[in-house]
Amino acid sequence: xxxxxxxxxxxxxxxxxxxxxxxxxxxxxxxxxxxxxxxxxxxxxxxxxxxxxxxxxxxxxxxxxxxxxxxxxxxxxxxxxxxxxxxxxxxxxxxxxxxxxxxxxxxxxxxxxxxxxxxxxxxxxxxxxxxxxxxxxxxxxxxxxxxxxxxxxxxxxxxxxxxxxxxxxxxxxxxxxx
Amino acid sequence: xxxxxxxxxxxxxxxxxxxxxxxxxxxxxxxxxxxxxxxxxxxxxxxxxxxxxxxxxxxxxxxxxxxxxxxxxxxxxxxxxxxxxxxxxxxxxxxxxxxxxxxxxxxxxxxxxxxxxxxxxxxxxxxxxxxxxxxxxxxxxxxxxxxxxxxxxxxxxxxxxxxxxxxxxxxxxxxxxxxxxxxxxxxxxxxxxxxxxxxxxxxxxxxxxxxxxxxxxxxxxxxxxxxxxxxxxxxxxxxxxxxxxxxxxxxxxxxxxxxxxxxxxxxxxxxxxxxxxxxxxxxxxxxxxxxxxxxxxxxxxxxxxxxxxxxxxxxxxxxxxxxxxxxxxxxxxxxxxxxxxxxxxxxxxxxxxxxxxxxxxxxxxxxxxxxxxxxxxxxxxxxxxxxxxx
Numbered sequence: 400x401x402x403x404x405x406x407x408x409x410x411x412x413x414x415x416x417x418x419x420x421x422x423x424x425x426x427x428x429x430x431x432x433x434x435x436x437x438x439x440x441x442x443x444x445x446x447x448x449x450x451x452x453x454x455x456x457x458x459x460x461x462x463x464x465x466x467x468x469x470x471x472x473x474x475x476x477x478x479x480x481x482x483x484x485x486x487x488x489x490x491x492x493x494x495x496x497x498x499x500x501x502x503x504x505x506x507x508x509x510x511x512x513x514x515x516x517x518x519x520x521x522x523x524x525x526x527x528x529x530x531x532x533x534x535x536x537x538x539x540x541x542x543x544x545x546x547x548x549x550x551x552x553x554x555x556x557x558x559x560x561x562x563x564x565x566x567x568x569x570x571x572x573x574x575x576x577x
Numbered sequence: 578x579x580x581x582x583x584x585x586x587x588x589x590x591x592x593x594x595x596x597x598x599x600x601x602x603x604x605x606x607x608x609x610x611x612x613x614x615x616x617x618x619x620x621x622x623x624x625x626x627x628x629x630x631x632x633x634x635x636x637x638x639x640x641x642x643x644x645x646x647x648x649x650x651x652x653x654x655x656x657x658x659x660x661x662x663x664x665x666x667x668x669x670x671x672x673x674x675x676x677x678x679x680x681x682x683x684x685x686x687x688x689x690x691x692x693x694x695x696x697x698x699x700x701x702x703x704x705x706x707x708x709x710x711x712x713x714x715x716x717x718x719x720x721x722x723x724x725x726x727x728x729x730x731x732x733x734x735x736x737x738x739x740x741x742x743x744x745x746x747x748x749x750x751x752x753x754x755x756x757x758x759x760x761x762x763x764x765x766x767x768x769x770x771x772x773x774x775x776x777x778x779x780x781x782x783x784x785x786x787x788x789x790x791x792x793x794x795x796x797x798x799x800x801x802x803x804x805x806x807x808x809x810x811x812x813x814x815x816x817x818x819x820x821x822x823x824x825x826x827x828x829x830x831x832x833x834x835x836x837x838x839x840x841x842x843x844x845x846x847x848x849x850x851x852x853x854x855x856x857x858x859x860x861x862x863x864x865x866x867x868x869x870x871x872x873x874x875x876x877x878x879x880x881x882x883x884x885x886x887x888x889x890x891x892x893x894x895x896x897x898x899x900x901x902x903x904x905x906x907x908x909x910x911x912x913x914x915x916x917x918x919x920x921x922x923x924x925x926x927x928x929x930x931x932x933x934x935x936x937x938x939x940x941x942x943x944x945x946x947x948x949x950x951x952x953x954x955x956x957x958x959x960x961x962x963x964x965x966x967x
Contacts, residue, residue, distance in 0.1 A: 402590040402763075408814065409807050410591075416810045423817035430824050434831070441834055448841050455845065458852045458859075465855055469862035475869035513858045516865060537876050541962060548868045552875035555898045573865050 469516055473575050480546055482572040484508035484519040490547060491523055491570060498536035502526040517574040520550070524567045527557070533566055540570070547572050593680040593770060595688070595761040598791070600702070600709040602663040603684045605722040608633045610651055610658040621653040623784055630660050630788075640664055646791040648683060650690045652782070655718045661687065663791065676792055677800075681761075681770060683789040686711050686722055688759040688772040690789075691781035699749040700777070701740065703756060705729060708736070710743050721747070753777060871904055877960045878907040881932075882953055887925040893918050897948075905933070909951045916940075916947045926951075931959035 408416060482490060488505060495503045503525040511518045525533070533554075540547055550569040557563040610629060612622030630649040635642055647662035661684055676682045686709045689700055694713050702709040707726040714720040725743040727736055744752065759772035759779060770786045772779040781789065790797055878901065880886065884894040898910040913919060919937060926935040936952040 405811055406590040408811050409804075413803075413807075416807060420810050420814045420817070423814055423821075427817045427820045427824070431820070434824055434827050438827070438831060441831060441838065445834070445838055448838060448845060451845055452841060452848075455848045455852045458855045459848070461859075462855050465859045465862055469858060469865060472862055472866035472869050476865075511857065511861050511864075513854075513861050516861055518861050518864050518868075534876060538963070541872070544872055545869045549873050549875065551901055552873070553898070553900045554875075554879070556896065558897075561895065561897075571864070571868060573868055 469513065473516060473573075475545060476573055476575055478575040481574045482519070482546055483517070483574045484510055484521070484572075487519050487547065487570070487572040488521060490543065490572075491521070494539045494543075495523070495525065495536055498539055499532040500525050500528055500536050502528070515576050517576075518571055519574060520569060520571045522567060523570050524565070526565050527563045528566060529562060530564060533564060545573070590763045592761045592763050594678060595770070595772075596676060596679045596682045597685040597688060597758060598663070598668075598682065599706055600684050600686045600704065600724050601706045601726060602667050603661040603686075603724075604638075604663075605659060605661045605686075605724075606633065606637060607657055607659050607718075607720055607722075610656060621784070623651070623653070623788070626651045626658055627788065630658060633660055634662055638662060646793070648687065648789045648791040650687060650718060650785060650789055652717045652785055655716055657716070657718050657720070659687075659690065659719055659722060661722070661791075677796075681786060681790055682792050684791070685709070685758055686724075687789045688761075688781075689755070689774065689777065689779045690719060691769075691772070691779040691785065692777060693780070694753075695751055697748065697750040698753065699744065699747060699751070700753045700755060701743070702758070702774075703736075703754070704758065708740055708743050710747070712747055712749065723747075867904075872962065873901060873904050874960045874962060875899075875901045875907070877963055878953070878955065879909075880963070881929065881955070881960060882907065882909065882926060882951070884922055887922065894922055905955045905957055907951075907953050907955070909953075910948065911951055912946055912948050914945055914947070916942065919947065919949060926953060931955050933959075 408419070411419070488508060491505060492503075503523065505524070506522040508519045508521040511520075525536075537549075540549060548571050550571050552569075553567045555565045557565070608630065610622075610626045612625050614622070626649070630647075630651075631642055634645065634647055638645060644665050645662040646665055646668070647660065649658045649660045651658035663684075685704065686702055689702065689711060692700065694700065696713065696715045699710050699712045702711070706729075707724055710721075710723045710725075711719050712721045712723070723743055725739045727739050731739070755774040755777055757774050759774040759777075762771040762773050768783055770781045770783070772781070787797075787801075792800075879896075879899060893915045894911050894913040896909045896911050900908050902908060919940070923935055923937050926932055932953055933956045934952075934954045937949055938952065939948075939950040941948050
């Protein structure tokens, strides 16, 4: 069959042969370009999915060890002394009042929980505080460590009165279900 | 009505366009062919034989080569060639104009020279103009070609007499009479041209067939170039078709790959909530671990970097804002009326054993007041918690 086609092709006029070959070349180039583009997109997606699945596989393989890390870390805590979000809020308010801090407020606590373990975080802000009161509050908080811990602190002096401070603290507590 | 493409394909390749010229118009000679392998540059000697043929013709013919249509038959390794030529004016312009579309133009007797014959064989070709005897002694190249003209009105007896006359003086072990003129068979590639006459088959290799063509050699060169160009176009076309096949395979592979990829995405989406749960547990485990073992000491950091606690003239520096980042980094925005104190202050901080790094950046000056940002990173566990209040 190929010989028949060859004979048919060779028997055509030159312009017909050139036209046929040119059309075939253009079609091949367009198809090749299109396929190459789609293949590149596919390869990018394939690599991304492969990396994501490998990441997932790593996490799944460490499922038991993750729980073990949490169990080991929780040994430092006595479950009955851990604080839920309500008790954390109450403890912070008590400590602030006893330290002489006024003009304070707390945001809604955020909770992260695995069921057995929970970490509660709230943002405590105090305005127009003096440094000694703030230090007293800080030391009172440190006494409650590790059940209550400061994760971040920001202190800003008032422009008009450098002794008047505004402080914001991210305070966390661990809760272990009994 | 046009034949369908399928029937054209089923019919197979068409035969080459061959024009067989009357034998009566040609004179024929068998000439020795000497090939010197050393001077042929590794070729089969065809170019040397072609030169010898032209020299022989120039010597033997009363006409110049430019006035002849000539050709020759020689196979590599043979020590002789059969040369044939015809005076150009014996062909009318109408006849020669038909040659341009032909693949091969040769005398009828030349078409059977590729026959696989036994030694001492004579093949007799019959045509309306006469009889042609092609005689082999040994080897693939005929030793002699003779033509006996016969008048058109000759009877069978007269033709038999002419045949006897033709074969007289020639010892042949075998005589083959071809009742029909040779006809070119279908193309079997560019390697050879096949002629058939009854059971007799003549296979002419492409190299030999080129020599048999009697057309003007310059025209033949042009024709061969255009043929080579056409073959190149054909090969490019075939390459495109092969590429189409590969692209189709690529499409199939891509389709299969997309199905596989889709299955993997389904698996990824199914595992995502489980993995998210594990990541959350890991995060909480890390935070519990950090809370139980590490403590952020922001006021201890502030005390450590307090300019008033450092020796030197940097007492003019005071902080306007401080922020902890992570467990060991303190970023403070500070002011001073004396820009020279900043470097002294930095040196003092770098001398502290608890400091891992000290960076001063964003220095700006306005109305003699210089503001800058201080980033201090402490060594882990280098700071000690201050004594609790009583």
